Structures are given as C-alpha cells and as structure tokens.
Amino acid sequence: MFPSSLQPQWQKEQIRMTHSFSKPSAGVCSARTAAPLSDAEIRARTDSYFNRTRQIVSRFGDCEVTYAFFIRRPVISAPGLMLEWLKNVMAQRQAPYTVDVVHPEGEWVGAGEPLVYVTGSFTHLADLETLLLQKLGSPCVAAHRAYQMALSLPHTRFLAMDARHCAGYEMQELMAYAASVGGREAQENGAIGFVGTANDAVAPFFGGSHGAGTMPHALIGYAGSTVRAAEMFHAEFPHTDLVVLVDYFGQEITDALAVCNRFPKLAAEGKLAVRLDTHGGRFMQGLNPQESYAVVNRHAPEALRRYRSDKELRYLIGTGVSAAAIWKMREELDHAGFPHVKIIASSGFGVTKCACMADAHAPIDVVGTGSFIPELWNETYATADIVSYNGVERVKIGREFLLPSFRKTTKGEQA
Numbered sequence: 001m002f003p004s005s006l007q008p009q010w011q012k013e014q015i016r017m018t019h020s021f022s023k024p025s026a027g028v029c030s031a032r033t034a035a036p037l038s039d040a041e042i043r044a045r046t047d048s049y050f051n052r053t054r055q056i057v058s059r060f061g062d063c064e065v066t067y068a069f070f071i072r073r074p075v076i077s078a079p080g081l082m083l084e085w086l087k088n089v090m091a092q093r094q095a096p097y098t099v100d101v102v103h104p105e106g107e108w109v110g111a112g113e114p115l116v117y118v119t120g121s122f123t124h125l126a127d128l129e130t131l132l133l134q135k136l137g138s139p140c141v142a143a144h145r146a147y148q149m150a151l152s153l154p155h156t157r158f159l160a161m162d163a164r165h166c167a168g169y170e171m172q173e174l175m176a177y178a179a180s181v182g183g184r185e186a187q188e189n190g191a192i193g194f195v196g197t198a199n200d201a202v203a204p205f206f207g208g209s210h211g212a213g214t215m216p217h218a219l220i221g222y223a224g225s226t227v228r229a230a231e232m233f234h235a236e237f238p239h240t241d242l243v244v245l246v247d248y249f250g251q252e253i254t255d256a257l258a259v260c261n262r263f264p265k266l267a268a269e270g271k272l273a274v275r276l277d278t279h280g281g282r283f284m285q286g287l288n289p290q291e292s293y294a295v296v297n298r299h300a301p302e303a304l305r306r307y308r309s310d311k312e313l314r315y316l317i318g319t320g321v322s323a324a325a326i327w328k329m330r331e332e333l334d335h336a337g338f339p340h341v342k343i344i345a346s347s348g349f350g351v352t353k354c355a356c357m358a359d360a361h362a363p364i365d366v367v368g369t370g371s372f373i374p375e376l377w378n379e380t381y382a383t384a385d386i387v388s389y390n391g392v393e394r395v396k397i398g399r400e401f402l403l404p405s406f407r408k409t410t411k412g413e414q415a
Contacts, residue, residue, distance in 0.1 A: 005315060006280075008290070009088065010325045016073070018209040019295075019299070022187050022227075024083075024084055025080055025105060025177075025180065025181065025184070025205070025374070026204055026205055026206070026207045027176075027177065027204035027205035027206075028080045028081060028084050028177065028187065028205075029084060030082055030204060030408055030415040031084070031173050031177070031205075032169065032170070032173060033081050033085065033135060033170050033173045033174060033177075034084035034085045034088060035085075035088065036079050036085070036088035036089045036091070036092045037089065037131075037382075039093075040062040040126065041053045042089070042127055042131065043127065043157065044150060044307065044341075044415065045130070045131060046127045046130040046131060046132050047129075047156070048335075050126050050127045050129055050130060051085065051127055052127065053126045053127075053198065053327040054122075054126040054127045055122055057122045057123050057126060058123050058142060062118060062121055062122055062123045063122050063260050063389055063390045064122070064388075064390050065119070065120070065121075065122045065386045065387035065388060066117055066118070066119040066385055066386065066387050066391055066404075067117065067118045067119075067125065067127060067129070067133070067384045067385070067404040068116075068117055068385055068386075068387045069082075069114065069115050069116045069117075069118070069133070069136060069244070069383070069384045070113060070114050070115060070382070070383055070384075070402065071109070071111070071112075071115070071137055071140055071141070071380075071381070071382050071383070072111055072112060072122050072379075072381070072383070073141070073379050074104060074108065074109065074111050074144065075108075075109050075140035075141055075143065075144045076107070076108060076109070076111055076140060076143035076146075076181060076182055076185055077101075077103040077104060077105055077106060077107045077108075077115050077140060077143075077181075078106075078139040078140045078142075078143040078149050078177065078178050078181040078182075079101065079105065079136055080138075080177065080181070081135050081139065081173070081174060081177055082116075082132050082135035082136045083101075084212075085131070085135055086099075088130060088305050089128065090120065090124065093124050093266070094316065095120060095121050096120065096121075096126035096248055097118060097119060097120030097124075097125070098118070098120065099116060099117070099118055099119075099121045099184050100116065100117040100118075100119075101115070101116050102114050102116060102197055102298065103115050103116075103391070104114055105181055105214065105406050106143075106181055106184060106185040106188070106307075107185075108144075108256070112401060114402055114407070115136070115140070117387075117404070118132075119213065119388070121324065122386075122389075124239070124402045125240075129191065132384065133381075133382045133383070133384060134294050135145075135174065136321060136382040137176070137380040137381050137382030138171075138173070138174055138175070138374060138377075139174045139177055139178040139181070140175070140178070140380075140382070141180035141374045141379055141380045142175050142179065142182070142372050142373055142380075143178040143179070143181040143182035143185070143323075144185055145350070145351055145371075145372040145373075145374065146158075146160075146178060146179045146180060146181075146182030146186075146193075146194060147182035147183070147186050148182075148351045148354075149182075149184035149349070149351055149354040149369070149371075149372060150182065150183055150192070150193040150194060150203040150348070151185075151186050151191050151298045151356050152351070152354040152355045152357070152358045153187060153191075153357060153358050153364065153367065154186070154190055154191035154192065155172060155191075155192060156188075156192060156364050156365065156366065156367055157192050157193075157195045157232075157366045157367070157369045158179075158183060158192075158193060158194040158195065158367050158368075158369065158370070159194070159195070159196050159197065159198065159212055159213075159366060159369070160175070160176055160194055160196070160197040160198065160202075160206075160325070160370065160372075161178040161197075161198045161213075161368045162175045162176065162179070162245045162369075162372065162373055163197075163198060163199050163202075164195075164370065164372030164415050165369070165373055166373070167368045169327055170287075171199075172199070172201075172202060173201075173202055175370070175372070175373055176197050176199070176202035176206075177202075177205050178203050178372065179197070180374055182194065182372065183195070183206075186279065193399075196208060196211070196212045196247065196257065197211055197212070198211045198247075198368075199211040204292075206315070208384055209270070210347060212241075212415070213242075213246060213368075214233060214237075214240065214242065214243040214244070215229060215233055215243070215244070216245070217245055217248050217277075217321065218232070220245060220248040220249075221248065222238050225238075225249075226244060226246060226248060226249065226251075226255040226258065226259060226339060227255070227258050227259055228246070229244070230244045230259045230262065230263065231262070234263065234266075240262060241266075241271045241272070241313075242259075242266055242271060242272050242273070243272075243273045243274075243275055243344055244256070244259050244272075244273070244274055244275065245274075245275050246248075246259070246274045246275065246276065246278075246415050247276065247277050247278040248282070248348055250282065250285060250304075251285050252274075252285045252286075252329065253284075253286055253327075253328070253332045254285065254297070255339075256315055256329065256332070256333065256334065256341075257333075257336050257414070258276040259272070259274070259363075260272065260333070260336065260338045260341055267338045267340060267341050268340060269340070270340040270341075270342065272338075272341050272345070273341060273342035273344050273365065273366070273396060274329065274341060274342075274343060275331075275343075275344040275346060275368070276319050276321045276325060276326065276329060276344070276345050276347075277321065277322050277345075277346045278325060278345070278347065279318075279319075279320060279363070280318075280319050280320035280347070280348070281319060281345065282319055283319050283325075284321075284322075284324075284328065286304040286318075286328060286332075287322075287324055289317065289326055291323035291324075291328075292316075292317035292318070292322060292325075292328075293317050293323040293324070295317075295328050295331070296316055296317055296323055296324050296327065296360055297325050297358070298327075299361060300323070300359065300360040300361050302318065302359075302360040303316055303323070303356070303360040303361075304317075306359060307356070311352065312352065312366050312388075313357050315353045315356040315357070316356055316360055317357075318393060320347055320348070321345050321346065321347045321348070321349075323356065323357055323360035324361045325358070326343060326345060326362040326364055327360070327362060328342060330363045335379045342365035342366065343363060343364055343365055343366075344364075344365060344366040344367075344368060344409055345362075345366070345368070346367070346368040346369060348371060349367045349368075349369040349371050349373070350369070350371035350375070351371075353371075354367070385399050385402055387402050387403050388404070393405055
C-alpha cells in the first residue's frame with residue numbers, strides 16, 4: 001500500500017495537475033467517448049491480463065506507478081479525449097492521480113517520444129491501459145494528416161466528412177476531434193484549416209452546433225435534374241448558401257452553368273457553389289488526357305514537370321476530381337460571367353492529393369474530405385510502459401528512452 005505520508009501530497013498534486021493542465025478543447029468534455037464506464041464494462045473491454053494484474057496487485061499490495069504513453073511514428077499530439085476519459089473514470093473510482101503532458105495538444109511529436117506520463121495507483125490504472133491506448137493513437141495520427149493537408153492548401157477551407165468511413169460513433173468522435181486539433185494547429189501556422197464537419201453530433205469540436213452540407217446525389221436523382229434539385233433545396237432553405245453537386249449526370253459544366261443561370265443573384269453574391277465529386281472511372285465533362293494536360297499546362301506547367309509518381313500524375317491530369325477538372329470548371333465559370341461562384345472539391349483528398357493540388361495552384365475554395373483517417377492502421381498503435389514503481393525507475397530492456405531521467409539527461413546534453 002502507499003505510505004500514508006505520500007497520500008495527502010499526492011492528492012494535492014492531483015488537484016494541482018488537474019487545474020494547471022490546459023483546458024480541454026471544444027467538444028471534449030461533452031464527448032460520449034470521454035464518458036466514464038463502470039468497472040464491469042471496463043473489465044469486459046480490456047485485455048484479460050490487465051484484469052488479472054489488477055487482481056494480483058490488489059492481493060499483494062498496491063504501489064504507485066508511472067506510465068509513459070508514446071507512438072512509434074511522428075504525430076500531432078491529440079490526447080484530449082483520452083485524458084478526459086481518464087479523469088472521469090478516476091473521479092468515479094475516487095482514485096488520485098497525476099498527469100504530466102509532455103507534448104500539449106496540437107504540438108508535433110517525434111517518433112517514440114513520450115506524449116504523456118500518468119502516475120497513480122497500479123490497482124486503479126492497470127485495467128485502463130487498453131482503453132486509454134484506443135483513445136490516443138488514431139487521433140494523433142489523424143491529426144497529423146489533417147495538419148499536413150491543411151498546410152498544403154493554406155487558403156482552402158476544409159470540411160470533415162469522415163463519418164461514413166468510420167466504424168461506429170466512437171471512431172467518428174475520435175476522427176472529428178483529430179481533424180479539429182490538426183486544423184487548429186494548421187491555423188496557428190497561417191492556414192484556414194478545418195472549419196467544420198458534416199454532422200451535428202461532432203460539430204462542437206469545431207466550435208459549432210450544426211453540421212454543414214447541402215445535398216447528396218440521392219436528392220438529384222429524386223428531383224430528376226440538377227437544376228430542379230437546386231430549386232427544391234433553395235425553396236426549403238432560402239437563407240442557406242446553395243452548394244450543388246454537378247456530376248450526377250456526367251455534365252458537370254453544363255449543369256453548373258445551368259444552376260448559375262437559374263440563380264444569378266446567389267451567384268453574384270458568392271452564395272452559390274458547385275461541388276465536384278466526379279468518380280475516378282471517368283473524366284469530367286469536356287476533358288480527356290490531352291485536354292487535361294493542356295488545361296494544367298496553361299495554369300501550372302511546372303507541376304507537370306515535378307510529379308514523382310503515376311498517382312501524382314493522375315491527381316493532376318487523370319480521371320475524377322483532378323487539378324485539370326478544377327481548373328477547367330474555374331475557366332468555364334469565369335468565362336460565363338460567374339467569377340464569384342465557389343468550387344468545392346471532394347473525392348479522395350488525402351495528404352498526397354492535397355499536395356498535388358497545391359503544386360498545381362488548383363482554385364479550390366473548400367475541400368470536403370474524410371481522408372485524414374489514417375491509411376495504415378498499424379501506424380496508429382499507441383503504446384504504454386510503466387517506467388516507475390514507487391518512485392524507482394524500471395522499464396523493460398529497449399525502452400530506456402522512456403525513463404524521465406533518460407529524457408532529462410538527453411535534454412541536458414543537447415543544451
């Protein structure tokens with residue numbers, strides 16, 4: 001058991017850390033992912049060897065332990081949901097603990113660097129490890145990807161449209177939180193970043209209460225024409241900016257101009273946008289390989305000389321929503337007298353595609369994407385190791401870099 005002399009100081013330290021730790025970002029406190037679970041639920045969801053460890057420690061004597069949490073690849077720190085859940089569970093257990101956040105939310109973290117140290121009762125922390133790691137790894141990697149995407153296109157607004165790609169609501173919360181963290185860090189570096197999401201439930205992460213978005217392809221199919229779908233939407237939501245999908249019938253340019261001519265006032269006021277979502281199986285209307293090359297060559301010839309892979313070339317002049325497609329739409333809108341109509345692009349906008357669009361100076365006003373979700377899930381695996389038992393540093397061989405004393409020594413040498 002803990003020496004009684006330690007207990008009051010530890011409790012004071014826990015209170016101090018709770019109040020000195022940076023305030024949770026928007027949406028974290030109300031997130032369902034951060035809600036505490038009963039001991040029975042935790043026992044059922046965690047790995048059995050942690051349950052058995054808790055039982056053994058409870059029998060043979062508790063001790064104070066310090067966990068170091070880290071990820072094996074570079075990330076943006078996004079520990080908010082994990083730490084809020086930990087706070088709620090430990091409060092429910094009435095168990096004091098301390099947190100040392102080495103890398104605050106939004107900060108870049110190198111591969112293998114500890115993000116957070118958590119110190120507390122081994123009995124109360126042993127069975128939490130699995131669930132804590134679940135709430136740490138994937139948000140940090142997704143935040144890093146969102147940050148990279150937003151920095152690639154600093155003058156473009158991003159809308160998080162990840163929900164349909166998530167395996168349930170908990171993942172949806174983790175990914176929306178990640179996009180908000182990565183987006184805010186990109187804003188600190190001069191980008192517009194992620195400004196919203198498509199869902200009401202996770203809108204608080206972006207400081208809002210409602211999701212953004214207007215119409216799916218299904219509404220256009222129901223209406224029978226792109227123009228009629230726009231008319232229906234505007235009749236029902238007259239005070240909402242009109243964003244129209246234009247690829248349903250494979251006549252992106254024709255339908256975009258038809259909608260602009262139907263709503264010239266909205267077009268002139270900048271309250272009308274066309275969304276390009278052409279699938280990768282065909283070229284946008286008016287394009288083919290030769291014309292796509294010519295379009296990009298008119299606006300960003302250097303991009304055609306810098307591409308490094310077939311994938312990058314496809315993003316520039318290939319099928320689907322390419323840089324050529326975006327430039328072609330901008331040309332047609334401007335030529336027809338609609339320079340204030342915005343272009344929203346979606347369909348596979350991940351890190352590489354955003355970088356290619358930036359290289360081609362593609363005139364995108366908004367990107368709708370869920371492609372900040374990590375591509376390689378094995379890169380999201382967070383890990384935790386105990387590095388101290390009752391104040392005595394001890395860790396398995398090969399993980400000495402996690403020890404607080406090792407880190408202090410390394411920092412001293414670098415200084």
